[in-house]
Amino acid sequence: MEHNHVHHASGLAGDLLLALPFVLAVIIYILLGWVSNRRHKRWPIYRYLSLFFGVLSASMALMGPIAKLAHENFIAHMVGHLLLGMLAPLLFVLAAPMTLVMRTLSVGAARRLSRILKSFPVSIYCHPVAASILNIGGLWVLYTTELYSGMQSNLLLHIVVHVHVFLAGYLYTISILYIDPVPHRCSYTFRAVVLILSLAAHGIISKYIYAHPPVGVPREQAEMGGMVMYYGGDMVELVLIFLFCRQWYKAARPRTVLSITP
Template identity: 25%
Template sequence: MEHGGHGMPGMPMDLPPFTLGQGLAFTGGDPFFLVGCVLALVLYGWGVLRLRRRGDRWSPGRTVAFTAGVLTVAVTMCTRLNDYGMVQFSVHMVQHMIISMLSPILLLLGAPVTLALRALPAAGGGRTGPRELLVKVLHSRYLRVVTHPAFTIPLFIASLYGLYFTPLFDTLMGSRAGHIAMMVHFLAVGLVFFWPIMGVDPGPHRPGYVMRMLELFAGMPFHAFFGIALMMASEPMVSTFKNPPASLGIDALGDQTAAGGIAWAFSEVPSVIVLVALLFQWYTSEQRQARRKDRAADRDGDAELVAYNAYLASLQARGGRG
């Protein structure tokens, strides 16, 4: 069957109309992502087991979050969603939104960097092992640059407008390697954008909670505007999806409008998840600080309060003499 776009060579063009059941059928997808997902789960599991064996605790919630993050990548890239995403704009947009906005948040909530720092053995003897290498990367100038809001926010925005509204998208969709590179890019951009905002793992930038919320909301409106631009367009804007296979039974412009609606609506999802996570972190941080102050007061007989009362008394005495 003819396909007017730049679909990937060897891609089946006789897909039936999209349904959730059809889309979620496991196909293995690109081996790159299948191997990557299995490897991520194995390494994370090894880290958790290593901590448990030496009697250290690791939050089950973090394990669940990381596993869910890996599974969202697997569902996006290792099911028939990946086939439909090559020829149907709305399905591709679901893939893009999940892998760039939902998967990174779940993976980061799993605190993989913290786990690696705690689980990897120290090389010792002044040698550089995997743990020392990770510490070096975390303190590198390169990481300070790529996780700075002045870099991450423009990159987050450019990944939408610079890709879909230029011929670059069609070029990447024309080959399997290009498609993999694009999806890896979406995941990587999501990770560097949300990493400083989530603040679960150690990193070069750790702004206060209010600043993190501002960073989050600085990027999200551009996702909404991008979705609206697609919805308002009077003709198909991406060559790859201009002539969808007849077997899908869809209209290119109608499907593009649906893709725009997905991009617009999905921008709210990460905002809510991250906001809830930040507020929870803020609350627990305040609780920890209050407990620390209480313990200090118990140890020193509340010396800070005694000193403050003495200071007030001295001010009052000085005022009385005046």
């Protein structure tokens, strides 16, 4: 693929613009942690690390060598997809940002936020089925239509696609892995079924890309990109599966009942 204006626009100013939301996220998260620590038990260090590495993962997909190479190399694009759409959302979820916000707010504000989280629109987008459709369905549209080639020549479309990839990955992860408070909870069995089906669909997309390169992508790059998506995605998915099964085991484990014999 030839260089295009999206590539030329990705200079220092473009990188700073793309990095701004993630830098603000880190600053706000640290400030919330500082306020929360004054009222409650200290916020765990590993939560800060999760957010930091989540921001780092997303930033690597949006700027720097990988992002610049992704404009002309499908393999690099797929590495960016794994960083932005799979690894970064998982790390953000492990940072438990909504729990931190709830700890920081006053009682009245926390109740208002809780009512918003319990609203019908939020419950729809956070439902495992809807979140899976947004996540996996978006990938099908991106790689089986001319959307991928279009985003390489349109800066606004390029940004919109990347924002969708991250948000869809985040919604999907919070719909499967309950770290933050979830007003509308689905059973472990239901989420396990959705997880298995979505993992299968992700693998099918990878194989489809291998056999049917997206518009404008050389076959050699499509084959290698499909393999990166398949095996790299498996690594992130294994972590998600492990955390999900760990939660399920803890929830199903019988509680020890202490009895005193007279």
